[in-house]
Amino acid sequence: MVNILLVCMGNICRSPMAASVMHAEVVRRQxxxxxxxxxxxxxxxxxxxxxxxxxxxxxxxxxxEQIVNERARKVTEDDFERFDLILAMDLDNLTNLQRVCPAEHRHKLHLFLEYAGVEERTEVPDPYYGNEAGFEAVLRLCEQGVDGVLKRVVQVG
Known part of the structure; x- marks a missing residue:
């Protein structure tokens, strides 16, 4: 079993969207x-x-539909031990994770899109202060990234 944690800043936009897309794909791909x-x-x-x-x-x-079950929470110390892969939506959040992550777990930290092999972007932009188009762009990036992450995890894991 590979345990994946998706991380953004407030856990109300990007990471719940990515988790919901990934949940649907995990189920679809059995x-x-x-x-x-x-x-x-x-x-x-x-x-x-x-x-x-x-x-x-x-x-x-x-x-x-999984998104209705998502509830915001802050990354905890236990998460670094519990999860095999911790994927940040952007560089700021990756830096914040690196700052608090114990050295023995830093190898688990990656940018979501980079780990997924999405070449045209490295970060998922924060749509919170924008309009619906920003959320649509984020969802498309999540869909694109989830496919790459799952292909990589299934090969490795």
Whole structure:
């Protein structure tokens, strides 16, 4: 079993969207016995909140129902031990994770899109302060990235 943690800043937009897309693909590809996942944020102000309503509406419209179960939480010390792969949505959050991650677990930290092999971008932009188009762009990047991550994890894991 490969345990994957998807991380953004507040855990209400990007990482819940990515987790929902990945959950759907894990089920579709019949990988539930090989891949487990969760999402979290490096910033804890939204602790316990549901995903942003714009993210929820868009994800549900595309059939990613898992997003309604997502609740914001902050990355904990235990996460570095518990997860095999920790994928940050952008460089700021990767840097924040590297700052608090014990040295023996730093090899688990990667950028989501880079790890997925998406060549045209390295970061998933934060759509929070933007419009619906920003959320749509993020969902497309999540869909693209999830495919690459799962292909890599299934080969390795």
């Amino acid at each position: 990988l539930t016995d090989r891949v487990a996942l969760d999402s979290a944020g490096t910033y804890g102000a939204h602790q316990g909140e549901k995903a942003d309503r714009r993210a929820v509406a868009l994800a549900q419209a595309r059939g990613y």
